[in-house]
Amino acid sequence: MVSLRPLNMPSLWEKRAMKLMWFHLMPYTELPDDFRDKHPSVWVDIHSSLFDPRRAHHIYNDFMDELEFAAECGFDAVCVNEHHSNGYGLMPSPNLIASALARRTTDTALCVMGNSLALYNPPTRVAEEFAMIDVISGGRLIAGFPVGTPMDTCFAYGQNPSMLRDRYYEAHDLVLRAWTETDTFAFNGRFNQQRYVNIWPRPVQKPHPPIWIPGGGSIETWRWCAEMDHVYAYLSYFGYQAGQATMDGFWAEMDRLGKDRNPYRAGFLQFVGVAESREEAYRLYSEPAEYFYGRCLHVDPRFANAPGYTSEATQRAGVVGQVAQVARMRRFDTLAREMDAIVEKGYVIIGSPDEVAARLKEVATNLNVGHMMLLMQFGNMDKDLAKYNTQLFAERVMPQLTDTFAEWEDRWWPQPMKRDARAPLIPFQLAAMAAQ
Amino acid sequence: MASELETSSVELNGFSSRVWKKGEGPKLGFLAGFGGLPRWIPFLDALARERTVIVPSLPGFPGGERGHTVLDSHLDWVLTVRQLLQKAGLDGADLAGSSVGGSFAAEIAAIWPGSVGRLALIAPWGLFDEKEPMTDPWAQRAPDVPALLCADPERWNELKAEPEGANSPEWPIEQTRANEAAARAFWPLGNTRLEKRLPLIIASTLLIWGAEDRIMPRSYADRFAAAIAGKTRIATIPGAGHLAELDQPNEVAATILRWMKEDS
Numbered sequence: 096m097v098s099l100r101p102l103n104m105p106s107l108w109e110k111r112a113m114k115l116m117w118f119h120l121m122p123y124t125e126l127p128d129d130f131r132d133k134h135p136s137v138w139v140d141i142h143s144s145l146f147d148p149r150r151a152h153h154i155y156n157d158f159m160d161e162l163e164f165a166a167e168c169g170f171d172a173v174c175v176n177e178h179h180s181n182g183y184g185l186m187p188s189p190n191l192i193a194s195a196l197a198r199r200t201t202d203t204a205l206c207v208m209g210n211s212l213a214l215y216n217p218p219t220r221v222a223e224e225f226a227m228i229d230v231i232s233g234g235r236l237i238a239g240f241p242v243g244t245p246m247d248t249c250f251a252y253g254q255n256p257s258m259l260r261d262r263y264y265e266a267h268d269l270v271l272r273a274w275t276e277t278d279t280f281a282f283n284g285r286f287n288q289q290r291y292v293n294i295w296p297r298p299v300q301k302p303h304p305p306i307w308i309p310g311g312g313s314i315e316t317w318r319w320c321a322e323m324d325h326v327y328a329y330l331s332y333f334g335y336q337a338g339q340a341t342m343d344g345f346w347a348e349m350d351r352l353g354k355d356r357n358p359y360r361a362g363f364l365q366f367v368g369v370a371e372s373r374e375e376a377y378r379l380y381s382e383p384a385e386y387f388y389g390r391c392l393h394v395d396p397r398f399a400n401a402p403g404y405t406s407e408a409t410q411r412a413g414v415v416g417q418v419a420q421v422a423r424m425r426r427f428d429t430l431a432r433e434m435d436a437i438v439e440k441g442y443v444i445i446g447s448p449d450e451v452a453a454r455l456k457e458v459a460t461n462l463n464v465g466h467m468m469l470l471m472q473f474g475n476m477d478k479d480l481a482k483y484n485t486q487l488f489a490e491r492v493m494p495q496l497t498d499t500f501a502e503w504e505d506r507w508w509p510q511p512m513k514r515d516a517r518a519p520l521i522p523f524q525l526a527a528m529a530a531q
Numbered sequence: 532m533a534s535e536l537e538t539s540s541v542e543l544n545g546f547s548s549r550v551w552k553k554g555e556g557p558k559l560g561f562l563a564g565f566g567g568l569p570r571w572i573p574f575l576d577a578l579a580r581e582r583t584v585i586v587p588s589l590p591g592f593p594g595g596e597r598g599h600t601v602l603d604s605h606l607d608w609v610l611t612v613r614q615l616l617q618k619a620g621l622d623g624a625d626l627a628g629s630s631v632g633g634s635f636a637a638e639i640a641a642i643w644p645g646s647v648g649r650l651a652l653i654a655p656w657g658l659f660d661e662k663e664p665m666t667d668p669w670a671q672r673a674p675d676v677p678a679l680l681c682a683d684p685e686r687w688n689e690l691k692a693e694p695e696g697a698n699s700p701e702w703p704i705e706q707t708r709a710n711e712a713a714a715r716a717f718w719p720l721g722n723t724r725l726e727k728r729l730p731l732i733i734a735s736t737l738l739i740w741g742a743e744d745r746i747m748p749r750s751y752a753d754r755f756a757a758a759i760a761g762k763t764r765i766a767t768i769p770g771a772g773h774l775a776e777l778d779q780p781n782e783v784a785a786t787i788l789r790w791m792k793e794d795s
Contacts, residue, residue: 249718249719250670250719253718253719255714255715255718255719256669256711256714256718257599257600257711257712257714257715257718258603258715285603286603395672396672397670397671397672397675398670401669401670401714402669402707402708402710402711402713402714403710403711403714403715407597407704407708410700410703410704410707411700411704
């Protein structure tokens, strides 16, 4: 039985060690075996006939159970993200899920990773919804601001790729001002004009919730994160080996800019599957891993990029986006889709609790990442296995990682209201019984 | 005998735009199509045999630097194209344009009717018909692009081939920039609602369509012809794709020159 966090336990918010965050992509789990042969793309023009809403009812509820379970198990945060027209990401609005989680969790950070700012008109909508989540949760929100992929923004949402980044930066400035300025103001932007900006509610966290930026490997993004003092999160599906070069580049840039090497400046995504033994882990996690790398990354290369989406500086540096990388891997046949190669290339870390702990400690140290975002449900993994993975990790891996990076201060973690000042959340079953 | 090619530049919004000039006789402007003109093409030589051909580069297209980056609205675009034509000495001249350039040529003729003589449009963009949508020119796999734009894919490859010895990352970046500039003005459907302004065009207008155009359906030619107030004629060019001037340079040039003579 999982050991739930006792209510009198010291608050997580004072914890001074590497953060272990539980990330859900919410993949549709019923893509057919012949998906890759019969369908051109998991994203943008994936066919509606593949989507069964009655099945999805259970998928959503299972996934939300898993997120709540991860919070109960003591993960530092639960994470959700935004995708559109996507067969491996069923959260066009992660805010809906985060809002539900705010009511069903108590001491866990809520990381919305995040809202693609340029897609909202006006962008103050994001300032408002994030403020709502921050207030409902008593100040537990991490506000993620991705530019968004070309598939999501330019193709599914029809945004102009040539103006997307400028719109994104302007929306970022607008949201920040909407959160921090005390008086109603007029915003006279290049793309947005609003006579009366004055959002209600205002966030609990002051001056505003921590801002995290999921990004690829562009130097401009690194510099901007450093300048703004935002967290940079590299959300790659290709694990720690492939991520090393990007994170090395990030830290080299921080050195050049005279920033410290505080590991909490960074976040990194890693798939993990833990079991009693490596053999058992291999047996349990092969199918969901092969489902993810075989079916979920099957994106038509014609949607991999949109002209203008990648800046010219980034083109000169030879950096390509994730789906463009997949297209390249396909062309050169280097994308791993079989479990042996998936594990060998480090896309997924599998093993016994001790093996996984040792590997994660090594990854965190090598990449110098203090926010480890763990994908522990992936592909078509069912709820039982996701919970098993989560619980075993919480009980046997987590305790081995409590001292990593304890010497650094995490200035980018939510600062919620004190627990005794927050609304007590009555467990649903009790409330239901009381009502009878 | 046509004169030598002259290259000059004009300044627009702080960016430079290349202007090519060649030939003798009355001026004829040409605004290039999707992809722009990274190099001189035989079609322009064919026009220059009878006319002084003037070819200004649209912002963001090869020769047009990053001028597109300050154009945020359709009004910004048309005002800039208008200034470009004036600065290139084309005010009042006959004007030809292909695809993207054809759309802007039509805009200029609609909004400033006195500034354009005759109009020759090669498969111009700017309209969208849900029943027969224009092909998405951007969401394409790179190897499929040449055959979408030209009947003979080699014509596109020749236009876009990096000059020997160039070996610079700037060449491919410039070609991507041309696609971006087209996207900036026409994303996502190619529809600038030009249809509303077509009735303002009083210039005699020739509509040229490649018989093998795989981007703009042939029915769009009829929509243009029906809406334009001036006299119109449609010419279909066999063996030509969307950028008909690349596939059949002599035939397209001869069609334009012949029609302009007949119209005068």
